[in-house]
Amino acid sequence: MTSAASLVVKKPITLEELPHELKVAGIEKCIQCGTCTGSCPSGRRTAYRTRVVIRKALLGLREDLLKSQDLWLCTTCYTCYERCPKKIKTVEAIMALRNMAAERGLMLARHKEIAKYLVGFGHLVPINDPNKKRRAELGLSEIPPTVHSYPEALEEVKKLLEITGFTKLVE
Amino acid sequence: MDVPELRYAFFLGCIMPNRYPGVEASIRRVFNELGVELVDIKGASCCPAPGVVRSFKFDAWLALGARNLALAEEMGLDIVTGCNGCYGTLREVWCEYRENKEVAEKVDRYLSQIGRSFKGKVKVKHVLEVLYFDVGLEKLKESVKRPLKDVKAAVHYGCHILRPSDKRPWRDSVERPKFFDELVEVTGAKSLYYKDKYMCCGAGGGVRSGVLDVALDMTREKVENAQAAGADCIVNACSFCHLQFDTGQTEVSKRLGKPYAMPVVYYTQLLGLAMGFSPREMGLHQNFISVEPLLKRIGST
Numbered sequence: 001m002t003s004a005a006s007l008v009v010k011k012p013i014t015l016e017e018l019p020h021e022l023k024v025a026g027i028e029k030c031i032q033c034g035t036c037t038g039s040c041p042s043g044r045r046t047a048y049r050t051r052v053v054i055r056k057a058l059l060g061l062r063e064d065l066l067k068s069q070d071l072w073l074c075t076t077c078y079t080c081y082e083r084c085p086k087k088i089k090t091v092e093a094i095m096a097l098r099n100m101a102a103e104r105g106l107m108l109a110r111h112k113e114i115a116k117y118l119v120g121f122g123h124l125v126p127i128n129d130p131n132k133k134r135r136a137e138l139g140l141s142e143i144p145p146t147v148h149s150y151p152e153a154l155e156e157v158k159k160l161l162e163i164t165g166f167t168k169l170v171e
Numbered sequence: 172m173d174v175p176e177l178r179y180a181f182f183l184g185c186i187m188p189n190r191y192p193g194v195e196a197s198i199r200r201v202f203n204e205l206g207v208e209l210v211d212i213k214g215a216s217c218c219p220a221p222g223v224v225r226s227f228k229f230d231a232w233l234a235l236g237a238r239n240l241a242l243a244e245e246m247g248l249d250i251v252t253g254c255n256g257c258y259g260t261l262r263e264v265w266c267e268y269r270e271n272k273e274v275a276e277k278v279d280r281y282l283s284q285i286g287r288s289f290k291g292k293v294k295v296k297h298v299l300e301v302l303y304f305d306v307g308l309e310k311l312k313e314s315v316k317r318p319l320k321d322v323k324a325a326v327h328y329g330c331h332i333l334r335p336s337d338k339r340p341w342r343d344s345v346e347r348p349k350f351f352d353e354l355v356e357v358t359g360a361k362s363l364y365y366k367d368k369y370m371c372c373g374a375g376g377g378v379r380s381g382v383l384d385v386a387l388d389m390t391r392e393k394v395e396n397a398q399a400a401g402a403d404c405i406v407n408a409c410s411f412c413h414l415q416f417d418t419g420q421t422e423v424s425k426r427l428g429k430p431y432a433m434p435v436v437y438y439t440q441l442l443g444l445a446m447g448f449s450p451r452e453m454g455l456h457q458n459f460i461s462v463e464p465l466l467k468r469i470g471s472t
Contacts, residue, residue: 021229041370041371041373041389042378042385042389045385045388045389046385069382072226072376072377072378072381072382073378073382073385074376074378075330075371075373075374075375075376075378075386075389076221076222076259076330076331076375076376077330077334077370077371077375077376078330078331078333078334078335079330079334079371081334081335082334082335082336082345082346091335095221095225095226095229096229098226098227099226099227099228099229102226102227102228107226107227108377108381108382110380110381111223111226111227111377111380111381114223114380115223115224115227118217118219118223118224122216122217123185123189123216123217124185124217124219124220124223124224125185125186125189125190125217126185126189127188127189128189131189131190131192134192134193134454134457135188135192137457138192138193138195138196138454138457139196140188140192140195140196140199144183144188144189144195145183145211145212145213145214146183146188146212146214146215146216147214147215147216149213149214150213150214152214153213153214153215153216154216156214156238156285156287157216157235157238159284159285160231160234160235160238160281160284160285161231161234161235163234163281163284164228164230164231164233164234164281165228165230165231166224166227166228166230166231169227169228170227
């Protein structure tokens with residue numbers, strides 16, 4: 001929850017200190033109009049406020065922000081992105097903040113759990129027995145022609161997840 | 172009227188083949204009937220999903236997405252996908268590759284380590300995009316043998332088929348698009364307006380897996396709005412939205428202790444019924460929410 005006091009900072013960060021990805025998203029152009037918050041289907045039913053996320057990122061309150069569950073309430077519907085009068089790439093900014101959070105191990109437990117499926121199977125949602133049956137019933141191959149059917153393809157995926165640092169993040 | 176030969180590399184993703192194979196079967200059967208050839212991309216992986224993978228590590232999302240694109244490029248075919256999430260990822264990776272030199276260099280570096288390369292040539296299309304632009308409404312109309320004239324449909328576009336609009340092909344309004352309604356009305360069904368028609372289903376961005384209650388509250392709201400407008404079904408074009416509405420309604424019912432039972436159909440399942448396929452051929456009997464009320468309306472139980 002955001003109180004007014006938590007948004008008072010003695011020394012806001014300078015533009016030079018703003019992380020590169022947030023600069024690319026253009027968040028310094030924010031005029032705090034609240035169009036993003038007003039458009040947000042998540043904010044409609046929770047205390048999540050996109051405008052506050054952007055403001056906090058600009059003030060340099062990143063630890064506070066990165067630890068909050070709010071960051072994970074964006075469905076990436078891009079409605080705010082389309083409507084922002086300053087053309088700020090809001091969703092890209094939220095993604096960049098999530099990357100920073102993940103780097104510090106601040107991901108949701110369930111996300112980390114399913115991320116392991118990707119590392120193990122090449123699918124975030126792997127096949128299971130009931131769905132093998134459902135496929136067969138429809139005349140489809142029991143195992144889809146994806147990485148599930150090609151062990152050498154799975155090795156390629158594992159290698160990419162390794163060299164991009166994803167595997168280490170979710171271990 | 173013959174259309175030019177249409178062939179695509181079929182990208183399945185995760186949810187469609189592994190949770191809702193009925194959606195996959197309906198796309199394969201309907202495309203085959205329309206003379207559109209789908210070729211499997213052997214060894215394709217998760218797109219990977221923007222919600223968790225892009226959120227955790229941009230580079231991992233980029234590398235896996237580029238590998239999937241590279242596989243299609245090796246086949247010399249454009250990609251078609253029936254999931255808005257996969258569409259978003261593959262299209263965004265493709266755009267990033269073409270527009271951002273730094274990103275392109277990264278992609279080259281990662282793919283070279285698995286002995287592959289990507290040149291940025293392959294196009295990424297959505298199932299609806301192929302039907303709307305490449306097959307065309309006229310040909311679809313001709314394929315309808317049994318118009319669904321008593322059906323009132325609540326169309327759910329989903330998010331990533333529409334947005335970000337600067338990276339999408341629709342020559343249509345992003346706030347009030349019409350193309351999906353036109354596709355639905357080709358089947359003879361009536362497409363309704365309902366409150367918050369263009370809103371998210373709630374599943375995306377990792378919200379379904381991370382904060383399920385919030386995701387389900389959006390689903391509940393959309394289903395109630397569709398009901399209030401008098402809809403017989405929700406029609407979607409995304410395997411993840413499809414899961415969120417079908418599986419999601421069983422979860423909402425359990426949480427709220429009252430039944431939510433709006434039939435959920437994927438677009439090619441609806442079109443397939445109008446083309447004369449049986450509900451079983453379209454895999455509709457595998458939905459968790461019964462589609463019987465809809466089939467009664469159509470008169471094909």
